[in-house]
Amino acid sequence: MTESKEKLQVETTVKDAQLIEFRRQQIINAAIVLFKEKGFHRATTREIAKVAGFSIGTLYEYVRTKEDVLYLLCDSIYHEVRQRLDSFPQHSGTVDELKEAIKQYFFVIDSMSDAFTIMYQESKSLSTEALHYVLNKELEMVALFEKLLKNCTELGILKLSEQELFLAANHIVIQGQSWAFRRWALHKHCTIDEFIAYQTNTLLNGILRKE
Amino acid sequence: MTESKEKLQVETTVKDAQLIEFRRQQIINAAIVLFKEKGFHRATTREIAKVAGFSIGTLYEYVRTKEDVLYLLCDSIYHEVRQRLDSFPQHSGTVDELKEAIKQYFFVIDSMSDAFTIMYQESKSLSTEALHYVLNKELEMVALFEKLLKNCTELGILKLSEQELFLAANHIVIQGQSWAFRRWALHKHCTIDEFIAYQTNTLLNGILRKE
Amino acid sequence: MTESKEKLQVETTVKDAQLIEFRRQQIINAAIVLFKEKGFHRATTREIAKVAGFSIGTLYEYVRTKEDVLYLLCDSIYHEVRQRLDSFPQHSGTVDELKEAIKQYFFVIDSMSDAFTIMYQESKSLSTEALHYVLNKELEMVALFEKLLKNCTELGILKLSEQELFLAANHIVIQGQSWAFRRWALHKHCTIDEFIAYQTNTLLNGILRKE
Amino acid sequence: MTESKEKLQVETTVKDAQLIEFRRQQIINAAIVLFKEKGFHRATTREIAKVAGFSIGTLYEYVRTKEDVLYLLCDSIYHEVRQRLDSFPQHSGTVDELKEAIKQYFFVIDSMSDAFTIMYQESKSLSTEALHYVLNKELEMVALFEKLLKNCTELGILKLSEQELFLAANHIVIQGQSWAFRRWALHKHCTIDEFIAYQTNTLLNGILRKE
DNA sequence: AATGAATGAGAGTTCATTCAT
DNA sequence: GATGAATGAACTCTCATTCAT
Numbered sequence: 046m047t048e049s050k051e052k053l054q055v056e057t058t059v060k061d062a063q064l065i066e067f068r069r070q071q072i073i074n075a076a077i078v079l080f081k082e083k084g085f086h087r088a089t090t091r092e093i094a095k096v097a098g099f100s101i102g103t104l105y106e107y108v109r110t111k112e113d114v115l116y117l118l119c120d121s122i123y124h125e126v127r128q129r130l131d132s133f134p135q136h137s138g139t140v141d142e143l144k145e146a147i148k149q150y151f152f153v154i155d156s157m158s159d160a161f162t163i164m165y166q167e168s169k170s171l172s173t174e175a176l177h178y179v180l181n182k183e184l185e186m187v188a189l190f191e192k193l194l195k196n197c198t199e200l201g202i203l204k205l206s207e208q209e210l211f212l213a214a215n216h217i218v219i220q221g222q223s224w225a226f227r228r229w230a231l232h233k234h235c236t237i238d239e240f241i242a243y244q245t246n247t248l249l250n251g252i253l254r255k256e
Numbered sequence: 257m258t259e260s261k262e263k264l265q266v267e268t269t270v271k272d273a274q275l276i277e278f279r280r281q282q283i284i285n286a287a288i289v290l291f292k293e294k295g296f297h298r299a300t301t302r303e304i305a306k307v308a309g310f311s312i313g314t315l316y317e318y319v320r321t322k323e324d325v326l327y328l329l330c331d332s333i334y335h336e337v338r339q340r341l342d343s344f345p346q347h348s349g350t351v352d353e354l355k356e357a358i359k360q361y362f363f364v365i366d367s368m369s370d371a372f373t374i375m376y377q378e379s380k381s382l383s384t385e386a387l388h389y390v391l392n393k394e395l396e397m398v399a400l401f402e403k404l405l406k407n408c409t410e411l412g413i414l415k416l417s418e419q420e421l422f423l424a425a426n427h428i429v430i431q432g433q434s435w436a437f438r439r440w441a442l443h444k445h446c447t448i449d450e451f452i453a454y455q456t457n458t459l460l461n462g463i464l465r466k467e
Numbered sequence: 468m469t470e471s472k473e474k475l476q477v478e479t480t481v482k483d484a485q486l487i488e489f490r491r492q493q494i495i496n497a498a499i500v501l502f503k504e505k506g507f508h509r510a511t512t513r514e515i516a517k518v519a520g521f522s523i524g525t526l527y528e529y530v531r532t533k534e535d536v537l538y539l540l541c542d543s544i545y546h547e548v549r550q551r552l553d554s555f556p557q558h559s560g561t562v563d564e565l566k567e568a569i570k571q572y573f574f575v576i577d578s579m580s581d582a583f584t585i586m587y588q589e590s591k592s593l594s595t596e597a598l599h600y601v602l603n604k605e606l607e608m609v610a611l612f613e614k615l616l617k618n619c620t621e622l623g624i625l626k627l628s629e630q631e632l633f634l635a636a637n638h639i640v641i642q643g644q645s646w647a648f649r650r651w652a653l654h655k656h657c658t659i660d661e662f663i664a665y666q667t668n669t670l671l672n673g674i675l676r677k678e
Numbered sequence: 679m680t681e682s683k684e685k686l687q688v689e690t691t692v693k694d695a696q697l698i699e700f701r702r703q704q705i706i707n708a709a710i711v712l713f714k715e716k717g718f719h720r721a722t723t724r725e726i727a728k729v730a731g732f733s734i735g736t737l738y739e740y741v742r743t744k745e746d747v748l749y750l751l752c753d754s755i756y757h758e759v760r761q762r763l764d765s766f767p768q769h770s771g772t773v774d775e776l777k778e779a780i781k782q783y784f785f786v787i788d789s790m791s792d793a794f795t796i797m798y799q800e801s802k803s804l805s806t807e808a809l810h811y812v813l814n815k816e817l818e819m820v821a822l823f824e825k826l827l828k829n830c831t832e833l834g835i836l837k838l839s840e841q842e843l844f845l846a847a848n849h850i851v852i853q854g855q856s857w858a859f860r861r862w863a864l865h866k867h868c869t870i871d872e873f874i875a876y877q878t879n880t881l882l883n884g885i886l887r888k889e
Numbered sequence: 890a891a892t893g894a895a896t897g898a899g900a901g902t903t904c905a906t907t908c909a910t
Numbered sequence: 911g912a913t914g915a916a917t918g919a920a921c922t923c924t925c926a927t928t929c930a931t
Contacts, residue, residue: 170295
């Protein structure tokens with residue numbers, strides 16, 4: 046899995062790269078808390094700075110606009126997801142590999158569900174350029190699962206058209222994310238493991254044509 | 257299907273009920289256009305009034321706050337959905353009935369995808385009370401499909417636990433809505449009919465246990 | 468004397484034209500006081516609103532930006548100047564007419580010297596477009612005196628090349644304005660009448676070639 | 679010509695006098711570029727430091743406040759003017775000497791017109807104390823020409839009252855400076871030599887009373 | 890002597906809401 | 911019932927200045 050587009054640069058007045066990394070992580074953490082609580086528009090930059098632990102002036106040394114904070118947050122999600130998916134042990138058996146990927150993906154979402162929810166609800170507030178970048182990351186996610194599904198078809202385990210490949214991959218991505226943005230409904234009825242089990246079974250059964 | 261909660265009342269200074277109905281529909285239509293274009297927070301009440309065709313003063317004769325506009329919009333969605341689902345011809349064959357319900361549901365979403373997307377992204381801006389009301393409507397939707405699925409299990413066509421019943425219903429509702437909020441990705445790959453076909457097949461195949 | 472360019476429009480949210488006129492005059496008056504005292508940049512829009520007698524919100528109903536206030540001020544100066552010069556009685560004798568025009572011009576400046584000084588020092592803060600508009604008004608002023616001087620040359624009283632015509636007209640305009648922006652030096656040494664007498668004599672003697 | 683007031687001291691933490699001189703010249707040069715481009719208020723201290731070639735911290739080793747930069751700039755103008763006027767060869771014939779002084783003065787202005795324009799438009803941003811110092815320098819300039827004119831009256835070439843002496847000197851100073859601050863209008867119509875010729879002739883003709 | 894990250898008061902602007910007409 | 915001018919709290923962002931290194 047490779048990044049398809051250059052990262053959009055968020056301008057800084059600070060020169061020390063390590064410090065930038067560190068402060069931006071503080072900003073992102075603060076933003077997750079606040080955007081979750083009150084949404085992007087109701088959270089103020091002053092609050093973000095305060096929760097991050099520094100002054101409003103300092104915030105703006107690491108970020109040009111409030112929108113940059115949202116972009117940083119969205120970007121960090123995919124960074125995290127990629128790290129996790131890249132690091133899980135690769136199986137030879139491809140259906141198992143697919144299952145494992147789904148599991149890992151759902152786990153990341155579970156562990157970052159606030160961030161995912163924010164991204165879902167607020168990414169529309171990004172500039173066109175940043176939004177395109179983020180949606181593109183999303184498509185990379187879909188493409189990853191398309192690839193894994195395709196591997197299965199090549200082994201003859203599945204028979205899927207290109208369209209079905211896409212729809213199935215899309216299906217996985219959405220259901221995974223729904224674990225985040227529909228917490229309120231789902232958590233009352235099952236655990237993440239049960240959810241993963243149901244989704245994996247339904248999908249694979251649904252896709253496997255045994256006639 | 258019955259409405260579980262009393263409709264939340266949006267106060268008015270105007271008496272004429274028909275006029276209220278009429279003006280509110282104008283408000284909702286204007287809001288759909290503007291919230292889609294710029295989101296709830298960036299759209300101003302002045303703009304809403306202007307697009308609706310009257311003055312800001314008049315807007316506030318039919319609505320107490322800006323949030324009321326969002327609430328009215330969300331509420332009208334479920335009103336519309338219910339009307340459509342209630343009116344389609346009921347079959348005796350229950351799997352067919354389920355299929356038909358799915359189809360109708362996806363069709364409503366397709367025809368109101370802007371409104372659905374807005375609801376998805378902006379409902380967090382509602383007050384706790386209004387949000388609960390809306391989420392409750394959402395659960396009624398899920399319950400509707402749970403009921404239809406349950407009918408199938410009772411005929412022995414499906415074997416599903418309570419949990420699976422809920423997850424499957426939830427699955428339908430989410431995939432349907434994804435047709436609205438993931439337009440940008442889905443519309444390039446398939447038509448609404450193809451999407452319905454894929455979702456219906458996958459779900460039913462995935463659920464039917466043939467061992 | 469005709470206005471060479473369309474007036475630049477300053478946008479408003481208010482519809483009542485008379486009210487706009489009235490409020491803008493209040494804004495200009497407040498701005499003259501404050502810009503004189505602390506300059507354009509140090510005067511705040513809040514102060515302007517306060518001195519004008521209304522709230523900051525109201526200020527922004529009649530003006531889009533702070534720069535608009537400055538533009539309104541500059542524009543009103545030329546409006547005033549034109550009114551005064553257009554209304555003085557026209558002589559037949561052209562040198563007398565020139566003298567009278569100079570006198571009237573210097574009088575207007577004397578009566579609006581704060582506004583003139585502000586324009587001199589702050590017009591650079593206008594947008595390119597607005598600045599061009601204002602400088603153009605300034606050139607119209609020069610052109611007016613060029614015309615009056617030209618009348619004299621046509622009667623054979625003066626012999627001036629095109630360049631000299633321009634320089635002499637320019638000379639009048641600058642010396643007049645210096646009465647405003649060099650108050651601090653000039654007022655200690657002479658009255659406006661003495662200043663006018665000196666400038667008129669020097670200019671006419673300087674220009675008249677008697678060899 | 680003697681300096682009438684002690685130079686205002688701009689405090690420093692640095693000891694090395696030569697270095698101070700050197701760095702301040704860098705600061706002034708940077709300030710001329712930036713103040714010309716965006717004015718005193720819009721130019722930031724950071725930018726000044728950057729253009730000057732060092733860090734913001736260093737800037738504040740040589741200057742107490744941003745206003746000091748403006749003061750330094752204004753002060754350097756008179757320093758330059760004095761150097762030039764003091765160094766031109768003194769004639770015995772006093773009208774020629776006056777003419778030569780005018781010429782040299784206009785030449786300095788031409789070569790430093792950015793700095794002069796800045797002084798004209800921004801000196802109001804100086805503190806009262808610094809402003810008085812600068813205006814005083816200005817009056818010294820006027821006094822210089824008063825002196826030269828007086829020499830002529832004493833030789834019987836001119837007959838001028840004290841007031842006329844002042845006004846004529848003032849006239850020269852202003853017209854000279856107008857070559858800087860009215861560049862936009864004048865440069866299209868004549869060269870500096872033509873301008874000097876016109877101003878010198880008009881003034882002398884205007885002043886010489888031969889009846 | 891030089892650096893540059895940190896600070897926070899303060900500025901311009903917006904916009905939901907009110908209320909007299 | 912309809913209008914639209916008035917309001918002011920609240921928000922984002924800037925930038926002169928400081929001080930530890």
